[in-house]
Amino acid sequence: MIRYCLINGVLTDAAQASIGLSDLGLLRGYGIFDYFLVRRGMPMFFDDYLDRFSRSAALLGLELPVSLPELKAHIFRLLEANGLSDTAIRLLLTGGYAEDSYTPTHPNWIVMQHPMPQVPARQHAEGIKLMLYRHVRELPEVKSTNYLTGIRIREALKSAGAPEVLYHDGRCVSESARSNFYIITQEGVLVTPRDKVLHGVTRKQVLQSAREIGIPVEERELLLTELPAAAETFLTSTLKGVLPVVQIDELRIGSGAPGPISTRLGEAFRARVEAYLQQQNLPEEREF
């Protein structure tokens, strides 16, 4: 049971929490967010997420009303108030209240806490199907709140039996609605798009794992025509970690089951999560 959230730094009853109607996040979709998991009371890869939140804000010309250390302190305060050690945190920053319904003012910032979400175990065990869809996210480097296309096509995804989408521009594939995308070539090279995608925090960790393991990494354009020859494909996201992809539209990838390199990277990522937790050396008062 999550009791509180933070609205502009004020601890607020989550059940009653609301935002005024002139907020530009609501009226004009002018907002950014970020989302991370908390394990044993510790926000995972905390600095990476806060850096990205701050970068997204800057790219929309929004000034964060608090410094990142202050934001951190607020987040720990919220975690303590709610008393859950395994959970998820959503940060939201909007263009603020606008009298003219258009021009950003003083941003509103919100911290919401969610129960730890579960990815169906079957998805990791068996891998999932993706549906190709032609779309390039607007300002893809910004973690904006704009999910018009991703949400609009959810029924088409369901009909296709594909839990996630794979966006492309007719020539290159880019990313999923909430995940990064990768292939392993027949030569054992990991390829993932470099530009016009959101630079995921999990992506960063998984690429580091790959390099440590000795898997060659290429961040570059990834052509649609490279998919049929892929030995393995997978997604990464905060929530999913490394999630094997075994089918893209009617194309079966490899043997149709999660491949060995995806599996190894998934293990390596979980080890990084564990190592991160060990390194943090939680002070006693944060172990609630």
Place this chain on the structure above:
Amino acid sequence: MIRYCLINGVLTDAAQASIGLSDLGLLRGYGIFDYFLVRRGMPMFFDDYLDRFSRSAALLGLELPVSLPELKAHIFRLLEANGLSDTAIRLLLTGGYAEDSYTPTHPNWIVMQHPMPQVPARQHAEGIKLMLYRHVRELPEVKSTNYLTGIRIREALKSAGAPEVLYHDGRCVSESARSNFYIITQEGVLVTPRDKVLHGVTRKQVLQSAREIGIPVEERELLLTELPAAAETFLTSTLKGVLPVVQIDELRIGSGAPGPISTRLGEAFRARVEAYLQQQNLPEEREF
């Protein structure tokens, strides 16, 4: 002083009105809206705006929780409660409250009233400058709440001395952030993009005026390369009516002053507004 708004049909104090944080309009930019003027207590081109609102909703797979006649009755109720005869109304429909922060549920619908906005008189008298910017709105036929690009470039517009933008895709021009765009060719033909633009209600009225006056109308692709030869250019929107454009980036259009056909269409549009008001034959109780 505007005292009330409507939230899901409930008359609410506008100063206190708010929406819960799990609303998908806020969290995911998943919402549509519409906006129209009210003159002498009468919503202008009311059915056209409600039809478009309903169309936008359908294109995002959102079901309007009230029928259009019920929505009309609610709007009149709000107008009566606030007691202003010249004003603007904003309708908003979102994906509703989502426990998973992603999947649309029962939509929230909101009716907000605003003071009648003013366009600086100088803009109509002298015409304005547009700044070209490469961008295609996501789902352009939908009046969604997504204004990421339009709002993000506002400082660049200001620096350029351009009150509005003109979007293009590298080959064709499409529309402004909140207005439709038109040229008058040297042969006196009105050309305006047909596809990948929002079909404005003012656009519809102005095209009807043009046909009545005997100006040939072409709804088709409008190439960037056609701009230098244009005799006149202008925008239309609910708020602006017909607004002459006299400069696009460094290109001066015609004489650099509002042209005769734009001026005539502006007059014709104002006459249509007047005729609409006459036709409505307001019942006594609505003349507040």
